[in-house]
Amino acid sequence: MVPRLDRQGGEVVATAGATRLILRADTPQSVGTGEASATFTVRAGERRSFTVGYRPAYAADAPVRLDAAQAVDDAVAGWRSWIQLHDYQGLYRDEVRRSALVLAAMTSGINKPSLYAAYGSKEELFRKVVARYAERDMAYARDALAQPTAYGVVATLLRDNVLALTRSDCPAGCLSIQGGTAGGTGSAPVAEFLAASRLTGERALADRLARAVAEGDLPPDADPAALARFVAVVTEGHAVHAAAGVARADLEQSAEIALAGFAAAAGIGAPSPAR
Template sequence: MAGRGRPRGFDADAALDRAMEVFWRRGYDGASLSDLTDAMGINRTSMYAAFGNKEELFRRAVARYTQAEMAYAREALTQPTAYSVIETFLRANADALTLADRPPGCLSVQGGLAEGGDNGRIAKFLAERRLAGEQALSARLTRAVEAGDLPAGTDPVALARYVMVVSEGNAVHAAAGADRASLHATVDIALRAVPAPEAGDTA
């Protein structure tokens, strides 16, 4: 039965948040079942009943991370110009990677860095999640090209990939101890590569 083994007052959302932080700090392979259940305050039976196996728990943790911790990425897409979309995303990303009350770096990057015994499923899952974000950015930049907000001939797919490479590189460096100012300095340089609209292209 779904509720068997759960402690009284079990808060699934709070438990998932704690599991997310363990995965964020240790990655999928580095997070043992004991690490997870200790952080969640439940036993293994409760974990399996509420969340399925470790892989399903991780997938749910990543979904929660994307919804809550990466809301800034969706908000950036609503900015009025391509430059402001990219700047808003990269600046907010640099801030998110270095929050004092969160693990450094990014769950979607760190979670699958180590090759484990799952035949690459976790790495593939995370790569697909990152690709979905890249495609959303590419679609927004495509509209910017069509509107003349980016010069004709700009490759929105390549530009979106470039932005994501910068953000993912910053995530790796943040996890290794780079501070916020260092990440923003990288963003400063990266923004110089964003093409400006040609004179007369926009109203």
């Protein structure tokens, strides 16, 4: 069945039988026979949003519009509060967690059609939360990769990682670590998604260290992948320890030890302190 596409107030509505899909975007869309498309350019630091929501064709009222960016920020804040203050390891753990989610949904004032109209699904909402978290709370990682030397890259990454994990304005830890360990038996897709996200960051660091080898900043026998893996293991371990209450000063000490280990393994010396 080919859906009928209509424009309704800047949205594209696809109707087929009793099913209606609502496509919202922040860029102009072209509507043709059975398809909608958009052509646009995304520059560094810019974002484009496309959301698909479901609504029965017989429903007269439209889903409530949500401020997607604000909702993602609220979700990040809610996760930080919940993951720090709540846990349950007793009998019927999954049932207790589901009951808590139901209670949260009942008191949030946002129904499922409104949520899905903004994000498409719970999984898409979670992915947006992670993307927002990476953009805002892990900006230090991008700054580290821009450092002119391999030593500077790793030093910035290790030191700023400790600062980010132990901020006073939010619970200690990291979404990409604690978010994958806090779920129950049905959270395997979440853990897999977060693991893939962490590996993406590790590969970015490996690519940067490989460039350092090519530029002569690291010796030719240095192993960029192994060095990046070492740094990732340290930062991820710091996240676990920070969430457990380890003090910033203690994590800073271990970061300096790790930095010295990186320099030794890479076959380079630490730069002399500025006079």
